[in-house]
Amino acid sequence: MEIRDPVNGFVHLSEAEKSIINSTPFQRLRNIKQLGMGHYVYPGSVHTRLEHSLGTLYIGSQIYDVLAGKHGKYLGRILPISRENDIERFKNTLRFALLLHDVGHAPFSHSSEDLSPKGISHEEMGARVIKAKLEDLFKQTNISRAGIKIDDVVYLIYPEMATETPEEAQIFNLLSSIISGEIDADRIDYLTRDSHHTGVIYGKFDYMRLIDTITFIPYIGETLDGHENFDLVPEIPEPRIGLEYGGIHTVEGLLLARYYMFTQVYFHHIRRIYDLILTDFLKCSLPEGRYPLDVDEYLKYDDAAIQTMIRECSERGSKDEKFFAQKLLYREHPRRVFEEREQLLNFEKFKKEVKEALLSKFKDLNPSDIYVDSASKSAYKPTSDDFSIIKEEISENLDRYWDVKKAWQLKEKSNKKIFNVTECSELLNLLRRVGVEILRVYAKVSKKDVLRAEEVCKEVYDRLREEEERGGLNG
Amino acid sequence: MDRYAFLLSIISKLREVDSWAGNTHIQKTGEMVQSATGIRMYKYVMHHYGPYSFDLKDDLDLLVSRGFVGREPDEAAGYHYSLTSKGRGFLEQAELDKSEEDVRVIETIEKIGNLFGKSPTVVLELISTVDYYLNKFGTGEEEKVVETVRRIKPHFSEEVIRKALKIWKEKVT
DSSP, X not given: OEEEXXXXXXXXXXXXXXXXXXXXXXXXGGGSBTTGGGGGXXXXXXXXXXXXXXXXXXXXXXXXXXXHHHHGGGHHHHSOOOSTTHHHXXXXXXXHHHHHTTTTOOTTGGGGGGGSGGGOOHXXXXXXXXXXXXXXXXXXXXXXXXXXXXXXXXXXXOGGGSSSOOTTHHHHHHHHHHHSSSSOHHHHHHHHHHHHHHTOGGGOOOHHHHHXXXXXXXXXXXXXXXXXXXTOXXXXXXXXXXXXXXXXXXXXXXXXXXXXXXXXXXXXXXXXXXXXXXXXHHHHHSGGGSOOSSXXXXXXXXXXXXXXXHHHXXXXXXXXXXXXXXXXXXXXXXXXXXXXXXXXXXXXXXXXXXXXXXXXXXXXXXXGGEEEEEGGGOTTOOOOOXXXXXXXXXXXXXXXXXXXXXXXXXXXXXXXXXXXXXXXXXXXXXXXXXXXXXXXEEEOOOGGGXXXXXXXXXXXXXXXXXXXXXXXXOO | OOHHHHHHHHHHHHHHTTOOOOHHHHHHHHHHHHHHHXXXXXXXXXXXXXXXXXXXXXXXXXXXXTXXXXXXXXXXXXXXXXXXXXXXXXXXXXXXXXXXXXXHHHHHHHHXXXXXXXXXXXXXXXXXXXXXXXXXXXGGGHHHHHHHHHHHOTTSOHHHHHHHHHHHHHHTO
């Protein structure tokens, strides 16, 4: 079976994968938009977690094939692989995990993630969903005969939920970093896909070249000093995912794409305010003010169910439900009145004090019409990257260097073949310094009052900033 | 002690002992100090190469962007973190009103920093992984700890893993 994907072309699937795709928990992803409330700004961004899951499967499989193609002949020397057919089993297990990595997402993806039951992550919820709802599918002959275990798939998505640590845990940890790591299938797919559907072309980069240059790095740590303290030296290097030297420009492209997509799409001020209004609506309309922990109950919620709740509550809901539902239905959001590119350490204190200051200045303002937002609360925030780059001639003959002493020689200054990414690109170092610590305040004030509101926010911001620099974080 | 003072104290100690003071050093020291004192500043999960806290990483990035912590790329691998004068001022202020628990946490940071601050990342990853599973399985399950760590880190021999367990138990707990 194959599915035509607008970003990657044809995605080929096995019968076993098809049965997962046809399952109710996976089909639910068809009703969860990838960018949550993003379509309020970019009308084209109505693509779903289902497409993203298929795309991640495609990209992750390509990464696996590149690694197996480069190092397959000697994988048994660098990893604890004992049987020939293990390589196929690992690939199939990875493919199931790639498909299912987002199966625990809340409606509207990250937009309403703050209301997850007991604050658990979507990865943990996904592991719970797989264990509770897909066990019978994993018992099917075509899946079990291939040696694929449900517990291994769960381990790849959220290791804490696996019944036990698999025998080949090191390999599974490597596979898991293909799904979500420094250079991973999830990120490659969401950047290219979100760029495609929003029409924001900054998100595009040469991901095919990037995938082609992914390799293993013999990791032995950053320095030899200090080993003598306890004599805890590894027998052989640890394999980690890195990049060949020729991939530097593509990784620059990826990180630039991530930066632009963050500022233009993921943290767009209008998109974010609708995330916050949606969260407020759900806080007052969901039982207990958050999604239920029970898997069956949780799975009843998708975008369609929430959309119906919004429509119904706008007419027949409580006062609060009506208030937020109508904002969502009629696209009535408060104005952005303040934005700073430097975060405060005590966000909660700023939130409290800026609300008080605005309410005291603008007597008609309702507390529910003020929102304070921080980029560090965003699921997509860019973080600093740290991975290694290796020269092609070593990557192509890695087995010759799979030895602690030889791996150290590759880091010696005189004949250096392994680098940290920070050494290879001035552009990346520059990008790292730019940062995206955005802090925003929204308030329902008239156009003519925006400047006055901004002054109020700025006064609070400057005061707290000064306090913080003196070391005062109390309150 | 708030989370920022906790992180700044760790970085300050790591620099004092001339540690590499990179991401892994801060992450794993944080985990070990939490484990040894029982405080819960950050949630840790088992990640690709050992226990890891996403919240700690966010706070560290924030302290860097706000100028309390400096982050210099090393010419060979990763970063070195250090306190800026603003960070030192913040820590001095925080130290003025220490509680009894703060004193205990700071003493443990001193101890862990002195013991492991100079160790390379692979050693820190090994010891904190051993510690993580000791907490998860309980002290009576040492064989299970060794077996699990061996599965995650087969590049270390069983003998080295047992030695790491012994070091942790004898020197810290």
